[in-house]
Amino acid sequence: xxxxxxxxxxxxxxxxxxxxxxxxxxxxxxxxxxxxxxxxxxxxxxxxxxxxxxxxxxxxxxxxxxxxxxxxxxxxxxxxxxxxxxxxxxxxxxxxxxxxxxxxxxxxxxxxxxxxxxxxxxxxxxxxxxxxxxxxxxxxxxxxxxxxxxxxxxxxxxxxxxxxxxxxxxxxxxxxxxxxxxxxxxxxxxxxxxxxxxxxxxxxxxxxxxxxxxxxxxxxxxxxxxxxxxxxxxxxxxxxxxxxxxxxxxxxxxxxxxxxxxxx
Ligand code: KIV
Numbered sequence: 001x002x003x004x005x006x007x008x009x010x011x012x013x014x015x016x017x018x019x020x021x022x023x024x025x026x027x028x029x030x031x032x033x034x035x036x037x038x039x040x041x042x043x044x045x046x047x048x049x050x051x052x053x054x055x056x057x058x059x060x061x062x063x064x065x066x067x068x069x070x071x072x073x074x075x076x077x078x079x080x081x082x083x084x085x086x087x088x089x090x091x092x093x094x095x096x097x098x099x100x101x102x103x104x105x106x107x108x109x110x111x112x113x114x115x116x117x118x119x120x121x122x123x124x125x126x127x128x129x130x131x132x133x134x135x136x137x138x139x140x141x142x143x144x145x146x147x148x149x150x151x152x153x154x155x156x157x158x159x160x161x162x163x164x165x166x167x168x169x170x171x172x173x174x175x176x177x178x179x180x181x182x183x184x185x186x187x188x189x190x191x192x193x194x195x196x197x198x199x200x201x202x203x204x205x206x207x208x209x210x211x212x213x214x215x216x217x218x219x220x221x222x223x224x225x226x227x228x229x230x231x232x233x234x235x236x237x238x239x240x241x242x243x244x245x246x247x248x249x250x251x252x253x254x255x256x257x258x259x260x261x262x263x264x
Contacts, residue, residue, distance in 0.1 A: 004039055004080045006110065006132055006176040012039070012209070013198040019210025020248040021082075021200055022218060025051055025068045029215060029240075030075030036244035040080040040177075040200075042112065042212060043069045045087070045142070050216040053223060056144050060086040062099045066106040073107025082134050082177070083108035087142045096122050100131050112179065114140035116166030120173040127174035135170040137163055137191075138204060139182035152203070152263045154183040163187065164194055171195045179212060180204035182229070185262040203229030205262045211251045218247055229261045 012019050021040040024030040025047045033041055047068055048060035062085075069083040083103040090096035090113050100111045111126070112134040113119055123133050138153045147153070154160040164187075167178060178199045180188055185205030192199040192208050201208030213230055216222040219240065220232030233243040233250075250256035 003078050006080070009039065009080070009177060009198045009210075010196075013196075018252045018254065019198055019200060020251045021210060021212040022244065022247070023047075023212070023214050024072050024075075025215075026071045027075035030072040030079070032075075032241050033215075033244050034076045034079045036241050037248055038079055038244060039210070040082055040212075041072060041076060042082045043072050043084060043108070044214065045084040046214050048086075049224065050214060050222060057141050058087045058144075062086055062089045062102055065089075066102045069103050069106040069108050076107075080109050081107060082110045082112050085111050085113045090119075090122060093122050093125050097125065097129065100126055104131060110134050110177065112136055112177075114142050116163075117169050120169055123170065123173040123175060133173075133175045134177040134179060134200075135167070135175040136179040136181065137167055137170070137183075138180045138187075141181075150182070152182045152184065154187045160184070160187045160190070164191055167191045167195050167199075171197050180208055182263065184264055186264075201257075203227065203261070203263060206254060206257050211256065213247070219243060229257060229263070231256060231258075231261065 019039045023044040024041045045057040045060040048054045048057040065086050089099040103111050110132040114136040126133050154163045180199050180201045182203040188201050188204035189207035198209040200210040200212045202212045217230035219234045233247045237243045
């Protein structure tokens, strides 16, 4: 198969085919997920929690992200590689350009940043310089202390309308993918219809154009609790590659997420 690009993902949205993505942090898992047929791998700053054992993603550094991006890139042939910009590594445009370059040179095809309107000029600047960007709205874990915990976002109407507005702004700024985390099912649907770029949900219901899971949750090996929106695919298969194939197939058939995995 050919290398998966942002054009592949856009075409999938246009044709109503569901996109499956997962996190990975090293070459071995990345290779297995690539061979299973996953469409994109995210080197998430969730590595701060699932690899480093922190309570949140805030301690993760750009050097951590570049190291794990490099590891993943060594295992991947076809899958699109997205790398997370960690906490405060994109607080100013200048910091963002310098740090995004580190991730791209480590092997990323796209960088992901958490936030809405305030990022518009930064995203435009990255795109003008040839860097592909993924947005991230809803629950943005790097703001966990400001948000008062890992909580579902957009349940109030004004908050929901604001998230839709910010999604449109990110699209105009040039994002080619948009992660939506922990928002009600209906809001996931409204945003996915309001933008032309593919939306990838995690706890964002079944109407998003694709899904993403933290690999430790999808395999039931997280050191913390299992989030409501996740499912252990290893239990049904007993084999890691088969578990990821099952995840891809369940997403593609619209069976995952199921009614127990969504927020209202
Ligand atoms: O860091 C991460 O793994 C993420 C996903 C939860 C989307 O941002």
